[in-house]
Amino acid sequence: MELLKKRILEEGKTIGSDVVKVDMFLNHQIDVELLCEIGKEFHRLFAASNINKIVTIEASGIGIACIAAQYFSVPVVFAKKGANRNVGDNIYKADVYSFTKGITTTIGISKDYLGPDDRVLIIDDFMANGKAVHGLINIINQAGATVEGIGIVIEKGFQPGGDALRSLGYRVESLAVIKSIDNGKIVFGN
Amino acid sequence: MELLKKRILEEGKTIGSDVVKVDMFLNHQIDVELLCEIGKEFHRLFAASNINKIVTIEASGIGIACIAAQYFSVPVVFAKKGANRNVGDNIYKADVYSFTKGITTTIGISKDYLGPDDRVLIIDDFMANGKAVHGLINIINQAGATVEGIGIVIEKGFQPGGDALRSLGYRVESLAVIKSIDNGKIVFGN
Numbered sequence: 001m002e003l004l005k006k007r008i009l010e011e012g013k014t015i016g017s018d019v020v021k022v023d024m025f026l027n028h029q030i031d032v033e034l035l036c037e038i039g040k041e042f043h044r045l046f047a048a049s050n051i052n053k054i055v056t057i058e059a060s061g062i063g064i065a066c067i068a069a070q071y072f073s074v075p076v077v078f079a080k081k082g083a084n085r086n087v088g089d090n091i092y093k094a095d096v097y098s099f100t101k102g103i104t105t106t107i108g109i110s111k112d113y114l115g116p117d118d119r120v121l122i123i124d125d126f127m128a129n130g131k132a133v134h135g136l137i138n139i140i141n142q143a144g145a146t147v148e149g150i151g152i153v154i155e156k157g158f159q160p161g162g163d164a165l166r167s168l169g170y171r172v173e174s175l176a177v178i179k180s181i182d183n184g185k186i187v188f189g190n
Numbered sequence: 191m192e193l194l195k196k197r198i199l200e201e202g203k204t205i206g207s208d209v210v211k212v213d214m215f216l217n218h219q220i221d222v223e224l225l226c227e228i229g230k231e232f233h234r235l236f237a238a239s240n241i242n243k244i245v246t247i248e249a250s251g252i253g254i255a256c257i258a259a260q261y262f263s264v265p266v267v268f269a270k271k272g273a274n275r276n277v278g279d280n281i282y283k284a285d286v287y288s289f290t291k292g293i294t295t296t297i298g299i300s301k302d303y304l305g306p307d308d309r310v311l312i313i314d315d316f317m318a319n320g321k322a323v324h325g326l327i328n329i330i331n332q333a334g335a336t337v338e339g340i341g342i343v344i345e346k347g348f349q350p351g352g353d354a355l356r357s358l359g360y361r362v363e364s365l366a367v368i369k370s371i372d373n374g375k376i377v378f379g380n
Contacts, residue, residue: 023300024302028268029265029266029267029300030256031265032263032264032265036260058249059270062253063256065253066252067257070222075219075220076253077218077219077220078220078253110218110219113218
């Protein structure tokens with residue numbers, strides 16, 4: 001997605017060779033106009049997939065998922081982080097290890113909002129090692145629902161998450177794939 | 191907002207005399223079509239207020255804020271919970287006590303995304319004691335920005351948050367005000 005790559009190049013801040021911060025338009029401050037274009041692009045890519053639910057994970061996936069869901073006319077369900085949180089015991093859970101934070105978090109989705117009839121598009125802002133998406137797939141499998149596709153805004157192509165999921169047969173569509181960050185220069189692989 | 195009150199009556203689950211769960215359409219599973227109507231209603235209420243930024247708090251405020259922001263054509267900034275979180279030290283912080291969880295959380299917004307030129311609409315899903323909104327106001331004040339209004343989807347009118355903010359001179363617009371929950375029966379005050 002050229003508009004997105006342009007914004008990443010113009011505004012993204014690299015740290016070392018593996019971090020690019022886009023919290024000026026994607027995951028702290030949110031440019032909702034850009035989000036609409038991202039949502040339309042996900043819809044263009046997955047319109048034929050007969051999706052009836054979008055699943056994401058709190059917090060920064062929620063805005064993207066909600067905006068995208070408008071174009072699919074489907075509801076969003078977001079996995080909550082941490083236990084309890086007013087959801088009760090009636091919950092599918094999975095553990096997700098974060099390399100960034102060095103901790104494991106339990107994520108959960110209520111059994112009331114995911115079931116065998118659900119054909120799910122997973123949406124998230126970033127994919128690096130893919131642990132969050134694996135956690136969501138685990139939960140979707142527990143529910144007997146189907147993963148129809150995975151839509152990622154920015155994939156770090158130099159980390160193994162995206163290709164590992166593709167090799168498992170999942171359709172992963174990343175709107176910007178960063179191939180490398182070399183002396184602050186971002187090189188895209190798509 | 192009649193459509194919202196209808197949904198609360200039809201689907202909301204009360205627990206005792208002070209909890210109503212609406213996580214089937216608002217804050218776990220999200221009915222994005224309803225969210226669009228909520229966003230339009232916030233825009234109708236605050237269209238004259240010359241707002242140039244919407245501020246909310248993770249996680250369940252984000253979807254509502256992003257959908258509403260489309261109608262205002264402004265960006266969203268969401269306060270993050272917990273320290274660090276890849277945001278750095280360049281951050282306005284406030285402590286927020288949660289009665290539900292019985293804990294104090296530090297919320298923060300990067301100094302890069304809030305400043306004296308910002309005329310802010312605060313949006314959140316629920317208001318009870320108003321602690322989260324007070325934390326956001328604290329941060330907005332630190333930034334020298336202006337609070338133009340506060341838009342709440344569901345206010346628990348039997349708890350003091352909304353009226354305390356109104357008595358401080360803030361314009362608080364709640365789309366559904368729950369006056370009481372009596373033997374499972376929800377009574378609205380608006």
